[in-house]
Amino acid sequence: MDWLLDPFQVSFVRQALWAGILVSLLCALAGTWVVLRGMAFLGDAMSHGMLLGVALASLAGVNVLIGALLSAGGMAFGVSVLSRSARLTQDTSIGLLFAGMLSLGVIVVSHSQSFAVDLTAFLFGDVLAVGGRDLAGLGLALAVTAGVAVLGHRLFVALAFDPRKAHTLGMRPRVAHVLLLALVTLAIVASFHIVGTLLVFGLLIGPPAAAALWSRRIPTIMLGAALIGIASTVIGLIVSWHAATAAGATIAAVAVGAFFLSALGDLLRRRPVRLEGAAS
Template sequence: MEWLTGPFEVAFVQRALWGGVLVSLVCALAGTWVVLRGMAFLGDAMSHGMLPGVAVASLLGGNLLVGAAVSAAAMALGVTALGRAPRLSHDTGIGLLFVGMLALGVIIVSRSQSFAVDLTGFLFGDVLAVRESDLVHLAVALVIALVVSAVGYRPFVALAFDERKAHTLGLRPRLAHTALLGLLTLAIVASFHVVGTLLVFGLLIAPPATVLPWARRIPSIMVGAACLGTSATFLGLLLPWHLGTAAGATIAAVAVAQFLLSHLAAGLRARLPGPAQPSPTNS
């Protein structure tokens, strides 16, 4: 069993595992609502929309997390503002902000001599370079995500399945949508330094989408997504140790492979005779 446990006897791999587990838990909470609400494109846009803030912070020698948070908040405000514009579809506004923020970030980063290195780190992160301070930040983010998910559970459920009903019930869907954007921003900002923006998007979307065909309740989706994200992290650190592949990319690849296998199995199950499977509910 040395091949299975050996890598995790090394200190930096242990930190990477804990970091990946914490990222998986935060992303399971936020990603479940993103998948149920149909906000995957928004999640992708916001993860890349952080580039200008990260670029400015890098060039000025500032804190990358602060830069990412400022840029992500600006992106969220822009999405909210454009979402209220008449005769403009939600996806159109998100797409324009996505391209604009990404282009601005590349322009800023291109002023740096280390353009390629900075951009690669932004996109793919470095899970094997996780520090103890990163684990503390992720733990704090997890606590905040748990509080937001618990307090906003009923409005989030109503918003995900019927926005008009949420308004009728007095659950303030606009406020719930803003809180959901905040939860998404928290997950992306807290995690990008560990796994990068491309890979955090994978952990944000793939695990909840993998569980979706099999779970009947929203808490079950969250728990299942957390377990799958954790298993993807474990395998994504184990395989590179023996095969020499990139750890962060391997984690994302395992998460996507889980999704493909799950939906293949769900498709086969759907062809078998039996009762229809109900959609997820909050019961």
């Protein structure tokens, strides 16, 4: 049992554990709606599109979180505006903004000789370097996200399952959509400097998708996603410690792996039912 507990005897690993728990809770709340609304492509685009804002903020000497927030918010706003066109689908709008903002970000980075380490941290994060201020920021983001999730629950449910009916009932699906985009933006921006933009997507999608295979109730999916995310953090840190692998990447890989295990379990669960149906 010592090899399970040894990593957590070190202070920076304990800090990483708390950060992973907060990110898991944050991504469970926002990621559940991403999965139910089929917004995975948008979440991916927003996480990558932040590179432009982070690069410009770094060059200007401004906090990169501000640049990330402005960039992700701009992406969300642009998607909302372009999606109103009858000639453009939402996927097309997302793809255009994704490619445009990412390419501009790469251009900005390519003109600076000092971005090698910063870009690596942007893409893959550094969960083992989390400090007290980072944990406080994650806690604040979690509190805001939880508040929005509770207050907007009915709107989000109507938007996810029947937007037209929500409109006829006067529930303002457009307002719900904006709030949902804000929720996803906050989760991604608050988490990217912990696990990186390429890896936050794994925690945002993997645990909720895994939990959604076993439950139809939204609160249960959120709870399951949170537990899977926390378990992925613990397992990922243990594996990273003993195998000398990147901590953030290992956590994200475990989270994605949890989805495939869940999908396999769901398949095995349903197979006897199918066989009985065929026999009858």
